[in-house]
Structures are given as C-alpha cells and as structure tokens.
Amino acid sequence: MKNKDDLPESNRRDFLKNASLAALMALxxxxxxxxxxxxxxxxxxxxxxxxxxPPPPVNFGVIxxxxxxxxxxxxxxxxxxxxxVALCDHYxxxxxxxxxxxxxxxxxxxxxxxxGDPNVQAVVIATPTGTHREIALAALAAxxxxxxxxxxxDTIDDAKAIARAAREAVKLVFQAGLQQRxxxxxxxxxxxxxxxxxxxxxxxxxxxxxxxxxxxxxxxxEREEELNRRLHKATSIGLLGEEGIHQIDIVSCFLHKRPxxxxxxxxxxxxxxxxxxxxxxxxxxxxxxxxxxxLYDMTLCNSxxxxxxxYLGSDxxxxxxxxxxxxxxxxxxxxxxxxxxxxxxxFYKETGIGLVANASKQNxxxxxxxxxxxxxxxxxxxxxxxxxxxAGQQAGAVKDFFQMYPDGDLKDLVExxxxxxxxxxxxxxDGLEATVMAIKANEAAVTxxxxxxEKEWFEL
Amino acid sequence: xxxxxxxTPNQLRLSTALAILAALVFSLGPxxxxxxxxxxxxxxxxxxxSVRVNGTSTAHDWEMEGVFIGGTLDFGAGVKLDQAQAxxxxxxxxxxxxxxxxxxxxxxxxxxxxxxxxxxxxLMQKAMKADKFATIEFTxxxxxxxxxxxxxxxxxxxxxxxxxxxxxxxxxxxPVTIDCLEEGKIKVSGSAPLKMTAYGIEPPAPNFGLGLMxxxxxxxxxxxxxxxxxx
Numbered sequence: 001m002k003n004k005d006d007l008p009e010s011n012r013r014d015f016l017k018n019a020s021l022a023a024l025m026a027l028x029x030x031x032x033x034x035x036x037x038x039x040x041x042x043x044x045x046x047x048x049x050x051x052x053x054p055p056p057p058v059n060f061g062v063i064x065x066x067x068x069x070x071x072x073x074x075x076x077x078x079x080x081x082x083x084x085v086a087l088c089d090h091y092x093x094x095x096x097x098x099x100x101x102x103x104x105x106x107x108x109x110x111x112x113x114x115x116g117d118p119n120v121q122a123v124v125i126a127t128p129t130g131t132h133r134e135i136a137l138a139a140l141a142a143x144x145x146x147x148x149x150x151x152x153x154d155t156i157d158d159a160k161a162i163a164r165a166a167r168e169a170v171k172l173v174f175q176a177g178l179q180q181r182x183x184x185x186x187x188x189x190x191x192x193x194x195x196x197x198x199x200x201x202x203x204x205x206x207x208x209x210x211x212x213x214x215x216x217x218x219x220x221x222e223r224e225e226e227l228n229r230r231l232h233k234a235t236s237i238g239l240l241g242e243e244g245i246h247q248i249d250i251v252s253c254f255l256h257k258r259p260x261x262x263x264x265x266x267x268x269x270x271x272x273x274x275x276x277x278x279x280x281x282x283x284x285x286x287x288x289x290x291x292x293x294x295l296y297d298m299t300l301c302n303s304x305x306x307x308x309x310x311y312l313g314s315d316x317x318x319x320x321x322x323x324x325x326x327x328x329x330x331x332x333x334x335x336x337x338x339x340x341x342x343x344x345x346x347f348y349k350e351t352g353i354g355l356v357a358n359a360s361k362q363n364x365x366x367x368x369x370x371x372x373x374x375x376x377x378x379x380x381x382x383x384x385x386x387x388x389x390x391a392g393q394q395a396g397a398v399k400d401f402f403q404m405y406p407d408g409d410l411k412d413l414v415e416x417x418x419x420x421x422x423x424x425x426x427x428x429x430d431g432l433e434a435t436v437m438a439i440k441a442n443e444a445a446v447t448x449x450x451x452x453x454e455k456e457w458f459e460l
Numbered sequence: 461x462x463x464x465x466x467x468t469p470n471q472l473r474l475s476t477a478l479a480i481l482a483a484l485v486f487s488l489g490p491x492x493x494x495x496x497x498x499x500x501x502x503x504x505x506x507x508x509x510s511v512r513v514n515g516t517s518t519a520h521d522w523e524m525e526g527v528f529i530g531g532t533l534d535f536g537a538g539v540k541l542d543q544a545q546a547x548x549x550x551x552x553x554x555x556x557x558x559x560x561x562x563x564x565x566x567x568x569x570x571x572x573x574x575x576x577x578x579x580x581x582x583l584m585q586k587a588m589k590a591d592k593f594a595t596i597e598f599t600x601x602x603x604x605x606x607x608x609x610x611x612x613x614x615x616x617x618x619x620x621x622x623x624x625x626x627x628x629x630x631x632x633x634x635p636v637t638i639d640c641l642e643e644g645k646i647k648v649s650g651s652a653p654l655k656m657t658a659y660g661i662e663p664p665a666p667n668f669g670l671g672l673m674x675x676x677x678x679x680x681x682x683x684x685x686x687x688x689x690x691x
Binding site for chain 1: 506528594
C-alpha cells in the first residue's frame with residue numbers, strides 16, 4: 001500500500017523515540033530480538049557480530065522514476081546487497097533527479113537499452129500500469145528477474161500475458177508489487193487467522209480514506225497529462241484498481257478464497273473542477289463463498305480513520321491498521337489461554353488484544369511486554385528485500401543445478417527450486433488474481449453493476 | 461537378472477567361463493551384456509541424494525543437510541556390478557579403473573534448526589569462504605572392492621581421492637557402499653570424517669551474547685548419492 005508508510009504524527013514521534021532507544025540499547029550492549037530481525041548482538045569493541053549475513057548481491061535496474069520509482073530507489077539505497085546499476089525514464093528531468101539517488105548508476109531513456117545492459121540482473125518496473133506488459137515481457141525475455149508494480153496491468157489480457165511469461169521463465173523470479181504479502185506482520189498473522197482463531201468467517205470490511213486530489217502539476221501540459229493519467233477513465237482503473245488492489249488482495253489472502261462476484265458504486269463528489277472523470281469515492285461489495293461478504297469503501301474526499309481492514313468471525317474480530325493488529329473477542333468465546341497476558345488497548349467502547357510477534361507471558365509478568373513498535377522498515381522495503389533475497393537465492397540455485405547436472409531436466413530444476421526457503425512474496429499468480437479482482441471491481445463501481453467473476457479470467 | 465540361472469562353479473576354467481559369457485552376450489542380447497555401460501550420472505530429481513554434516517560444539521551437537529549431489533561416476537571399461545553375484549565383474553586386483561567427480565554446492569547445505577537457520581548457514585558459508593569457493597568437490601583416484609560380498613546386498617568399496625573444500629585440497633580415503641537400485645540406478649553411501657582446520661576453516665565461535673559457543677574441529681560428512689545409468 002503506497003501510503004501505509006505515511007504514519008500519523010503520533011506514530012512518527014513514537015518511531016523516533018523507539019529508534020533512538022534502539023540505538024542506545026545497542027550502545028549499551030543490550031540484545032534486541034524481533035520477528036523480522038537478525039539476532040544482533042553488539043558487544044564490546046572488536047567482538048564479532050552474529051547476524052543474518054547479507055544476501056548475495058543482485059544488481060538492480062529501476063524503470064520508471066516518478067515519485068514511486070524514487071521511493072523504490074530510497075529503499076534499495078539502504079538495503080545491503082542491492083546496488084542500483086541502471087536507471088530508466090523517458091522523461092529526462094525525472095531521470096536526472098533520480099540519478100542523484102543512485103550515484104554511479106547508468107542512465108537510459110529507453111528501457112530496451114537498460115535491458116540490454118548485461119550488468120543488470122533484476123529490474124523493478126514502476127512505470128504507468130498500461131506499459132507493464134511490454135516492459136515485463138521484454139525483461140523476462142532478456143533474462144532479468146522482475147519486480148512488477150501492482151496492478152500488473154489495466155486489462156485482463158495484459159495481466160495474463162505477463163503471468164504466462166513469468167510462469168514460463170522458470171529460472172527467473174517474478175514478484176508482483178503487492179507489498180503486504182512480504183510484510184512480517186502479515187506473515188505473523190496469516191497462520192493465526194487461517195487457523196480459525198476468529199471462529200467462522202462472518203464478513204470483512206476495509207476502508208481507504210484520504211483527503212487528496214490525486215492531481216499532479218508539471219512544467220509542461222504534456223507532462224502534466226502523463227502524470228495525471230489516473231484521473232481519466234481511458235487511462236486509469238480508478239481508486240479500486242490503482243490503489244485498492246492492495247487491500248482487496250490482502251483480504252482475499254486472509255479469507256483464503258476467491259470472490260464469486262463484486263457489486264460497485266461510485267461518485268465524483270469533490271474534485272470536479274479539473275476535468276477528471278474518474279470517481280473520487282467508491283464502494284464495493286465482494287461476495288465470497290459461504291455467504292461471507294467483504295465491504296470496501298475508498299474516498300479521496302475525507303481522511304476519517306484512514307485505512308484499515310477488519311475481519312469479523314463468530315468468536316472474535318480482528319483489526320489491522322498500519323501493520324498492527326488487535327483482536328476483539330466475543331464474551332461467549334472460549335479463551336485461548338494467552339489473552340490475559342497480552343497487551344490491551346482501548347478503542348472507544350471496545351478493548352483490543354494486541355497481536356504482537358514475540359509477545360510472551362514471561363514478558364508480561366516481568367513488565368517487559370513487547371510494545372507496538374512500528375516496524376523498522378516500510379512495507380516497500382520488506383517487499384523489495386524479499387525480491388532481492390529470492391532472486392539471489394534462485395540465481396545461485398539455477399547456477400548450482402547446471403553445474404551439478406549439466407544436461408539436467410528443466411522439470412527437475414523446477415522441482416529443485418521448490419526446495420528453496422523463499423521469503424514470502426506475491427508471485428505471478430497472486431499478481432494475476434489481485435489484478436483481475438481490482439479491474440473488475442473498478443468496472444463494477446464505474447458501471448454501478450454486479451459482476452460475476454468468471455473462472456477463466458484467473459486462469460492461463 | 462537372467463544371469464541368475466547360470467551358476468559358475470569355482471573350478472570352471474576361465475576359457476569355459478568366457479565361452480559361456482560370449483554365448484550369453486549373443487543369445488540374451490543387451491540386457492545381460494556385462495560391462496556395456498559403466499558411466500553413471502547424478503540424478504537431478506529433488507531429494508534423490510542427501511548430504512549431512514554432523515558436528516559438535518561447546519553448547520550442543522549440530523547438523524546441516526543438503527539434498528543435492530552432482531557429478532559423474534564411471535566404473536571403467538568392463539566393470540559390472542550385479543548384486544546377485546559374489547563379486548563385481550571386471551576388476552583387476554579388486555580395483556576398478558573408475559573415475560568420479562563429485563560436486564556439492566556449499567549454499568545448498570542448510571542448518572537443521574528451527575530458529576533462524578540463516579544465521580548458522582551464514583556462519584558456515586563465511587567460514588567456508590563460499591563466495592570464493594562455492595562448491596565442495598571430490599575427485600576419485602582409486603576404488604577398491606572390499607569383499608566378501610553377500611549376494612543381494614550392497615557392495616563395499618574403499619575409496620581414495622582428493623577432497624577440495626574452501627580452496628584447500630587434501631588426499632582422503634573412506635569406505636562406501638554401492639547399492640544397485642531399480643531402473644539402472646545406483647546409490648553410493650558413505651561417511652567421511654574430517655577436521656575443519658585441515659581445510660583452513662576456523663571452527664565458528666559465534667557470540668550470541670549468552671557466552672561464547674565454539675564449534676568442535678571434527679565433523680563427519682554422511683552422504684547418499686543416487687546416480688542413473690547414462691543412456
């Protein structure tokens with residue numbers, strides 16, 4: 001979710017406080033343990049640190065250098081083993097500006113030239129959605145690992161073409177930019193939710209609220225039009241497609257089902273004076289099997305409560321926001337045993353039981369309960385880190401395979417690659433499923449209709 | 461398996477045996493043609509092979525495991541392993557004119573621990589200088605049959621060869637068993653003790669903040685290497 005890292009002010013303060021506390025702890029020789037971290041022990045000077053070693057380096061090329069492309073560069077810049085060796089944008093000013101973030105990287109105005117650079121091992125595609133197909137297919141054909149931003153495409157045909165090419169490129173890693181899939185909090189919550197801790201699924205609800213025009217200014221009318229493609233139906237799959245895909249994906253992932261149908265509503269209420277025709281407010285109802293519905297609303301007109309997801313089960317509800325989660329239990333539901341020891345937070349008239357990785361009864365009794373520290377990195381960082389690790393690991397395994405078995409069977413290679421312990425990440429199938437759901441949700445909202453999902457939309 | 465019906469008495473003269481063999485070759489066709497194919501290649505199927513490294517430390521014993529062994533084994537012209545027979549055919553002074561090269565990628569070997577195996581993998585890879593020397597390699601220099609062999613059981617051999625780890629090559633010798641499986645597959649199993657320091661590897665002594673833990677110098681490599689007859 002592109003804006004999840006926009007923490008509210010209070011969180012930002014907490015973050016700074018915790019960050020400086022962490023630095024102090026490190027200096028004082030304390031050990032800090034977290035689900036998403038290495039065992040890092042800073043002891044007296046000269047002592048060796050025991051930590052997860054940096055992954056094998058992978059040379060990155062980044063294609064598409066608008067705001068999001070520069071966010072990608074910032075994440076890669078602080079990541080060990082992820083040198084950015086090439087940059088590409090057809091707009092010279094964007095290219096020059098981004099080049100400052102990645103000193104030493106070669107710059108290209110044509111993505112084909114970047115793909116021809118043998119030094120580039122992996123590419124991140126952050127260009128407008130409609131251009132993904134051409135670039136992703138060329139990148140895979142050029143033997144590059146591909147991280148393609150979500151949505152994969154703005155048509156089902158294009159999304160399928162990308163998915164098909166990714167499936168066939170068995171030696172390469174393809175990751176769809178559905179960042180939450182790689183977030184440690186999601187990794188922690190997923191087995192919890194799927195284990196049935198909430199009882200029977202009843203319904204899910206999510207919102208994405210922001211007071212933001214989505215409009216951009218630029219030095220020339222042509223550039224402005226290009227930057228504002230999201231505002232026009234002809235070049236945009238709207239709020240649900242461009243932004244909502246992330247929450248639609250994560251809810252489907254938690255419910256572990258594919259929706260049967262989606263009904264949508266939409267209106268253009270506030271941002272009416274710049275010639276746009278994309279709605280600024282949408283609602284969608286996804287129907288899942290067994291009578292479970294997912295209610296989702298998005299607006300650019302009001303920021304109340306911002307973004308979160310709620311899952312209602314027969315025993316408890318679970319709320320996730322800013323990558324923190326709380327459980328709200330029904331009085332009649334059986335205790336799992338650990339709840340009294342967990343962190344509790346009051347929300348108006350409800351008490352939420354904090355779901356925190358690494359929390360323990362001992363922590364609680366000793367008064368050292370694990371607090372809700374913001375995760376150290378942004379969701380984008382974790383997703384790119386997973387891509388880096390998986391791509392480096394896969395490249396090594398492919399090389400090893402052909403060294404061991406020079407005329408080895410590709411089917412055996414595929415089976416062997418399944419033995420790798422990969423970091424959680426959205427693959428081509430996840431990318432295709434989410435893209436289809438988002439495209440059709442937008443279509444349902446714009447036409448104010450119910451659309452029944454057809455099986456063949458999701459299959460290659 | 462058709463050879464099973466022919467029992468060659470010890471006192472049978474060599475020329476008679478050869479005559480029978482020649483008759484078999486021509487009458488039974490390629491199935492029973494001894495020594496026709498002696499080259500075997502690693503099976504690239506997942507989990508066909510396994511390699512386990514067992515070690516000790518001041519805290520607890522540890523184990524690492526890989527599921528890949530690559531390379532080839534050529535028993536040499538005329539050598540034929542048939543477990544139904546008392547001895548392998550085609551040996552000279554119990555030696556096979558065999559050639560073999562074994563490759564094990566260092567990064568395919570992983571710690572068998574539940575918590576943060578990446579840390580131990582990283583320590584091992586660093587200690588083994590895996591960035592420079594990505595594979596463990598073994599080149600066979602001699603393969604000697606160790607009898608007696610019980611019909612139907614795997615054959616015992618003594619191997620000698622050169623083992624290269626972390627850029628250091630040492631002469632080593634260890635026993636192996638060779639088991640003839642179905643469909644032209646064989647499994648070579650064995651166990652080789654070695655010292656890390658003999659390969660310039662400093663036994664890792666990670667500091668986990670709870671006191672120093674030091675790995676023992678002695679480790680044992682156990683392996684099961686499955687190969688397929690080259691068609």
